[in-house]
Amino acid sequence: MNKILFSAAIACFALSFTTGFKAKNSAEKMQDFIINISTYTRKTNPNFIIIPQNGAELAFTKGKPENSFNEKFLDAIDGFGIEELFYNETLKPDKYRLGLLNKIKVTETIIVSEFVKDTAMVHDSYRRNEEEGFFCFTRTEDNYHYTLIPTKIYNENKNSIEKLSEIKNFLYIINNSNYYSKSAFITALKNTNYDLIFMDLYHNGVKFNKEEIEQLKVKKNGGKRLVIGYMNIGAAEKFRYYWKRPWQLNSPKWLKKKYDGYNDEIWVEYWNKDWQDIIYGNDTSYAKNVVDAGFDGVYLDNVEAYYFLYND
16 A cells, blocks of 8 residues: 655654653654564564665654664664655655655665656656665556556666665555456566565465565566565554454554545554564464565555554
């Protein structure tokens, strides 16, 4: 799912740190959650890649940008994914997040997903991100929900990619509903030269297996690439295997808050043990499924849940 970081959310986040301990604690709990996911997955694969999407404040102690880096958190991740940095509803660069990312990029790879309504702006979105040392994937209105594979790759190359810091480009396609079968989707991905692919663990409710994921780790030109699995850790999704039919908002109690614009999702109390058991730590957990499927890492969505739950 596309999770746009609205400027209003940033304002709420800034306000939260003037309203007391509970707000500050929400960021620290998300830091701990991500660190624990990293520790768990890297027990199986020490090189497993962890990339949170949005929530750049988490790079800092207690989630406060005026503090020093949270070194334990940064050691647990390999990069940051950011949505709509230069192109958003205001059509102006998000200077607040840009300032944070220019600090973080010293140690972490920055991956940006832009959205433009005017296709004439596609090249400019890549140019702006490249000037900052960020890697960009830009989608247009026909690809709003990350369903398409663009034929043109910015900074296409033949290099073999062994780690995140080596990428020059990436593909973000977490919705594969345009493809009638897993094999059709796999074939389409195999015929590309993207250095990195973000994709879902499932196709129509059926998991990709290790053999299928291994096929995707070679670009059409013969170079190696990384394949990263998508995992939503801040909101429960009603179409996932873990969802139980009786569940609804506030039942169980950790299904905390309506997710505006996404009827199939509910913000969760991500610090709740029941939710964390769904995400990592056991053989039925989502993270274990991603690892077992042979992905090189995981892309953690909705880490900015702490923006939206601070006042509950």
